[in-house]
Amino acid sequence: MSNRLAHSFDKSKLEAVCLRRFFFAPAFEIYGGCAGLYDYGPPGSALQANILDAWRKHFIIEEEMLEVDTTAVTLGEVLKTSGHVDKFTDWMCRDTKTGDIFRADHLVEAVLEARLKGDKEARGEQQIEQPKEDEKKKKKKVKSSAVKLDDAVVQQYETILAQIDNFDGEELADLIEKHSIKSPESQNDLTKPVEFNLMFESSIGPTGQVKGYLRPETAQGHFVNFGRLLEFNNGRVPFASAQIGKSFRNEISPKQGLLRVREFLMAEIEHYVDPLKKNHPRFNEVENVQLQILPNEVQVEGKTDLTKITVGEAVKKGIIDNETLGYFVARINLFLEKIGINKDRLRFRQHMSNEMAHYASDCWDAEIHTSYGWIECVGCADRSAYDLTVHAVRTGQPLVVREPLPEIKIEEKWAPEINKKKFGPTFRANQKIVESTIFALDQPRLECIKKDFDSQGKSDIQAADGNKYDLTPELLTIEKKTFKETKREFTPNVIEPSFGIGRILYALLEHSFYAREQDEGRTVLGFPPLVAPIKALVVPISNSKEFEPIIKDISLRLRKNGVASRVDDSSATIGKRYARNDELGTPYGITVDFATVKKNTITLRERDTTEQKIGTVEQVVDAIVKLSKGEIEWPQVDLPAYSGVQDAD
Amino acid sequence: MSNRLAHSFDKSKLEAVCLRRFFFAPAFEIYGGCAGLYDYGPPGSALQANILDAWRKHFIIEEEMLEVDTTAVTLGEVLKTSGHVDKFTDWMCRDTKTGDIFRADHLVEAVLEARLKGDKEARGEQQIEQPKEDEKKKKKKVKSSAVKLDDAVVQQYETILAQIDNFDGEELADLIEKHSIKSPESQNDLTKPVEFNLMFESSIGPTGQVKGYLRPETAQGHFVNFGRLLEFNNGRVPFASAQIGKSFRNEISPKQGLLRVREFLMAEIEHYVDPLKKNHPRFNEVENVQLQILPNEVQVEGKTDLTKITVGEAVKKGIIDNETLGYFVARINLFLEKIGINKDRLRFRQHMSNEMAHYASDCWDAEIHTSYGWIECVGCADRSAYDLTVHAVRTGQPLVVREPLPEIKIEEKWAPEINKKKFGPTFRANQKIVESTIFALDQPRLECIKKDFDSQGKSDIQAADGNKYDLTPELLTIEKKTFKETKREFTPNVIEPSFGIGRILYALLEHSFYAREQDEGRTVLGFPPLVAPIKALVVPISNSKEFEPIIKDISLRLRKNGVASRVDDSSATIGKRYARNDELGTPYGITVDFATVKKNTITLRERDTTEQKIGTVEQVVDAIVKLSKGEIEWPQVDLPAYSGVQDAD
Structure with missing residues (x-):
């Protein structure tokens, strides 16, 4: 295995690779773009499709979940009932003169942080770049200047920052006034924070009378179909519905690339369970799964120390409320590891009671550590009977x-x-x-x-x-x-594992990215074969016509076995072609040369070790198929090692 | 093979099956629904997923297309450039008193058709139920009454109806006035038709200044990324981008179930080609594909006679403009047949010059015949250089x-x-x-x-x-x-095959639906195994504990081979359980009984013939895997036929 840690992570290099290889790019880029909207190019789309395919197998097929596909355009009434029309809001304020808009909590946070930083400078304390502990930090860049603060003020600011997620509009308004928080660039006054609903609103049909929203989550589409789903399942619980689809949030000020966007792909499971029977028949299969957790009570003490514990223990000790919730936490953990998330940079954080969504009774977030700090990528909430109850009461339909x-x-x-x-x-x-x-x-x-x-x-x-x-x-x-x-x-309770696919994809890009030990300029995306956009690159050593039928044959064999491959017959050197594919994360490379024509042998290169082995077309294709399906790993490929150029004779 | 034509098609029965088995249902049904929005339940979602999987293999993988995933929320400016803001409209008028809204062309059509029908009744002519020739007919039900018309008027109405797609607002207003067309139920006057834009409009971000729309097609997302796609393809054409995603059209008055909806899944290909080189390197592979076509000049004569012709001939004779267009027409034809569309009920109709979209230079629609008439399911347009040119001019970016x-x-x-x-x-x-x-x-x-x-x-x-x-x-x-x-x-030209997945799915439901010859009440969805939601049903003959490990083993073997299966261990009789799965379109059934425990044999039932064969677990699983992948067909399953109950001894 190569040493992935030889060079420290460089975000600007990863961003350059993502753009250059078109993993993703700002949407409408030629029109100047639009904040919070991104398009996926060919490798990004393929990576996403492979993550979804793994997800579908790991969850839907393995557990025989009932897949649904419901509309994104949602009747206003439905989201009124679910609480989103009234409560799915952020607080925003404006610069009273320029009209610039800020998300109020992010602004207060950024200004106080800048002041604390300035205080440290003024005190001559060394600025240690703090590991960013939270994705929500540093939303708006605010310049600091070296101004010393009273000790009491420092203490006060720190207390505010620790509770920044808890303030409502009134409280934010008080903070802005009390601490003289101004518009960061102009230093103008700010308006009082007002609520801004994060849903995209539209009108359904030509009358203008029927209000519709783009769904902010796919979950409501499951719930309104509960009756039909239950019937489909012969009237019995537990069962789960699952859906992969786009959701939309009209963020006030989206930043941080794929991490906070206005349109995003979700994969959501709603597991319906008897509230009196939250045990799980397959819990024994996962009870030994090791987790890193950050429970509620640790956070209440203002700490972030992680505990290593098995799911079995966590449920036994009552840290995780019940087997079903624990089962899904473990399954989420296994899924994320399988697709290539570094398990040391994955934790499950329990929501504190004051930050829980209005519908949840308990919630564990799978958070992945990235250069932006710990990012919530999967929520695993016990939504209790909230949703089914409110829809049943509102519509008079018995969702029981x-x-x-x-x-x-x-x-x-x-x-x-x-x-x-x-x-x-x-x-x-x-x-x-x-x-x-x-x-x-x-x-x-x-x-x-x-x-x-x-x-x-x-x-x-x-x-x-x-x-x-x-x-x-x-x-x-x-x-x-x-x-x-x-x-x-x-009324069944609902356990909801809800995946933000774009965030997981971005975290995976960061965890996979490294530079070759011997050459910092040669960067690699070391995806596991399971999710790599393309599994095999086929490179002919030259443009010779002789290679064409061989290449066609290799491509056809791979395609028949469901292995995505590409031919690179450009005129660049083989080294350059491999370097390009290292950036695309292609795990295997096949070289076709003149020996292939004579002896039917081709060489096989592994991306991370750059080791090469040699075998017949049949042997190499067979090895790639097994490697791609995860049936074997590179060391188990039983072919002779190879270095240098094949001898054609 | 069973006789699928023993009973005539009964749409109400199909609709009942689709609801009962939750292929799809009105969205927000418990809230009274919302016209033009439908949710897919488990079998509908699986059917759709399998159609998409076949599509991805047939087009994207087979031709190494560049898949993209671009946002549905679209910057207003982009759709202004593409012409949708100004031209993507229908004409609507209102009842001056009730305010009821009508799509003007549909209303004129329905009223004149009703009058012609009334005329025939008055003349005592027998009403032969006309095969509905066009999906656009009969939008709004208008009652006819037996009133005789002048011969000249009849002639005039018929001329209008033949040209109904061609009128603009002014002309529709004239027709409404001249022919005293009133609001059908109230007989009130109608307002003058006004344009109604079919895009859902919203606002991006909190300022209210940035206008956005939900995309009415995925195509613009490809075009604005053309520069990056071309670079990804090493600067060379031809190549194609492909995208599967939701699009949205705020129809004035959606009807006809899945055929005219406000949110729908599209699969679109944009094939970029040198305008001087519209030949296709793989044309020889498809030149013998047989088509049913309805060219422009036949329609101009007011006829709808279909011509059987090979693609090769059609291109040679200049009926289809060029090889690339012909190649895609043939590939579309092959795809639709592969997933189970009846080839006798499939035609390619050339657009007449006056009905072509504002961007198209030539267009062939794949139309599928259903109980609603011939339905456009795939458009195959030569969009020329229109889109890339307008975006290049607007943005100053050289899309060349x-x-x-x-x-x-x-x-x-x-x-x-x-x-x-x-x-x-x-x-x-x-x-x-x-x-x-x-x-x-x-x-x-x-x-x-x-x-x-x-x-x-x-x-x-x-x-x-x-x-x-x-x-x-x-x-x-x-x-x-x-x-x-x-x-x-x-600037490359763009050939665009654009698939309406929901329409194809609905047409497939109609083409697959039949009732058993011996019992009209027993209905079947005879999907090909390739797209069937579930490939195999596993039924234990009773609830005996002995069967549990066997069933688990069979399920695991099928899952490992990527074959979707279900166990039905309900207490219903085996006959009833099979009947249920006939309605779900499950092609194969496995029965586990006491002989299985002793002898390791299970029986295999084929849905359409209801024939049964018997073999060991390994043999039967192997046969199902091969059948599901399309490697063999039922008659080739080399296992002894079986009838009756297994002997356990």
Whole structure:
């Protein structure tokens, strides 16, 4: 194996390779580009396709998940119910004179960090380049100047920075005022932060009346189809749906290349499970998987020390809540390692309670370390019954599982009964939502309303639309009734592993990139064969016509075996052609020369070691097929080593 | 083979199967749905994935195309240049009282057709249900009543209907007035037709200043990246880029299920070719492919007779313009047949000059016959140099190929030279666009301006922004200069095969659907194994624990060979389980019974013949793998036939 650490990582070199080889480039580049939008060129597309193929096999096929493909254009009502219309926002403020727009939390962070840096300079402390601990840091470059601060102020700034993700608009406004934060370049005043919804909005159809959004996640498309999916699965849980598709977020100020973009590919799994049975039948297969974790309580202490632990232990100790969540954490870990993520630079960080999404009850992020710090690449959340419940209440559709009980259960229960004659005229257009809210109430709440009726002759409820409605005994009665239950009815909980494919792809580029020990200028993308865009490069030693049928034959053999290959018959030297393909991450190279014509032998080069072996066309093709499928590794290729030029005789 | 024609096609039954088995369903169904948006469930997603996989192998891998993945969110400027902002519109009108919206051409068509139908009824002519000849017919259901028309009026209506695709807004307004066309249900007056742009519009970023659209085709994403793609291909043409991705059209009134939707998957190829060399090196491989074609001149005569002809002949006779276009027409034909489209219900129709898209110079649509008539499923257009030219002019980027000339060419040419001191201050913000327009002018136009200067002291040009700009000899000079040319520079032409995957998928559903000869209630989707969502169903004869390891083993063997399989261990009878899978289109079924435990034998059932064969686990798995890959067909499975229940002893 080559020494990948001989030279330190140089981001500018990687960026140059990505552009030069067209892994990706700014979208509409000839029009000056558009922040947060990127196009993938041929090697980037192939790398992405191979990551997705590995993902599909590792998750969908291995676990017989139900794949769906739902629309990106989403009815406004659906995202209103899910909470995205109201809550999927960031705070932004403007320069009062230039109109420049900033994401408020990023700006406060950048300004305070710059001041702390200036303070250190003023104190003559050496500036140690801090490893960037968080992707969210350093959004907007703010220049520092050497100004000493009071010790108390330093302390205050540090406290603010540690909590920067927690502030709402009011609090950010206070911080901006209290700490005299100005527009960084102009030093003008800033407006008060206002909420900006991150969804792209549009209108469906010609009337202008039907609001639509581009989905910010694929998940809602799964949930609204839950009924059909459950039926497809013969009414039984657990099962999972899976979807690979684009999502969209209209970021205020996207930066950091592929890490924060406005359109991105996601691969999302929604695993539906009985809330009382969160064990997992295949947990034993993964319990020995080693993780690096950063639990909630460590972070609360302000620390970031990682713990090495097996999934089995983590679940046993209650650090990870349940087997199903632990199972997916382990499977995510295995997947990321398989495609080439460095396991030492991978951690699972538990969300702190204040940063959790509005729907989640527990969440572990797979974070990958890059030159931008630790980046969230996969979220693994327990969304509880949140989504299915809100959609069920809103639509009146029962998104529940009905399971036969082992024996019939007879129970006394509070049961509401509606007086339709009064109910309809009273609530008019809201009749349906009030009714479905009433029927979704649990026993204690029903009993409470009954008591209200008896004592005060009225009560009220808050319906799913957020409004309060008054209830009276004339509108509905609540009485104890006897129920014979043959079935248990429950809303499944959802465990959601959600992959940001673009972020994973970028992290993989960083982890794969190195320069040859003997020549810093010769850079390589050392992808595992599984995901390499092209598995084999075929290079004829010259443009001789004699080689054409041989090359055609080799290409055809590889293609038949599903191995992507390319021929490079340009006039560059073989060394240059290999160098080009090192940058494309092509793991194997075949050289065809005059000996091939006479003896049917070709040489096989491995990218990372640059070792060469020699064999017949059949032997070499067979070796490449096995290498590409991961059946063998390079040292196991049982062919004689080779150095120098083949002898044609 | 079973007799698929025993019962006539029943669309309502197919629709029921598609919903019941969740091939697809209206998106946001629990919210009442949203016209023109559909979600694919597990079998629909798998069918789509298999069609795409076949497509990728047939086109991208076979021809080493450069795959790209570009953004759906598109900068407004790009689509302004491509012409979509101005021209990608339909005409719509409103009911003046109810506000109901209609697509004007569809409405005129539907009303006149209803009147013609009423006329026939009034004349007592028998109503023969016409085979619907065109997908665009019958958009809006309009009731007919038996009213006799004058013969002249009938003639007039028929002429209008034959030309219905050609009218602009003015003309549609005239027709509506002249023929007293009213809102079909209310009989209210209609507003004058106005243009409605079919693109979903949104705003990129928080400023509200940057207009964006969802792309209506993936093609522009290829074109704006042409420079990088050409470089990736070492500066040489021909080559092709390919992309699979979602596109979006905000249809006025989407109907017909998957055939006219607002969000759809496309697979598009842009093949860049030297305009002087439209021959194709692999044309000989396809010249004998048989086509059914409907050329332009046949349609002009008002006929729809199909001609059977080979691609070779069609190109030779000049019916299809050139080899490259012919090559793709043939490859499209082969692809559609491969995935299961009935070749007798497939035709290539040439566009008439008046219906061609604004960018196309010649176009052949692959149309597939369905119960809705002939449906355009693949367009194969020669877009000439239109797109690359307009983007080059607009951005000032040279989207050209430079090819070394065999010998140096010395030429006198008119050359413009700009007087920067005057030019900048005169044109200010428009300087760049005027300049790039001038440098894109051809020789005759330059000479003409030179003459204007000499005679009148001024001239003018129309720039790419559509505006006129005055030119004077003070702003620029035009003189003859000697050029030594070592390279030929040209803008490649683009041949574009563009696939509507959803339409193909729907047509395939119709072509695959049949009812068993002996029982009309038992419906089957007879997909070819290549695209069938699941290749093999594994059914244990009972819930016996003994079967579990065997089933696990069979599943694992199939999965290892990349064959998608499912186990159905529900308590339904084997017959019912097979019936369910017939509706899912699963071609092979394996039954595990007590003989399997003792003798390691399982039975293999073929869906269409319902024949069964028997063999060991290894033999049957081996047969399924070969059948799924298309290496053998059912009659070639060399295992003994079997009927009845296995003897366990």
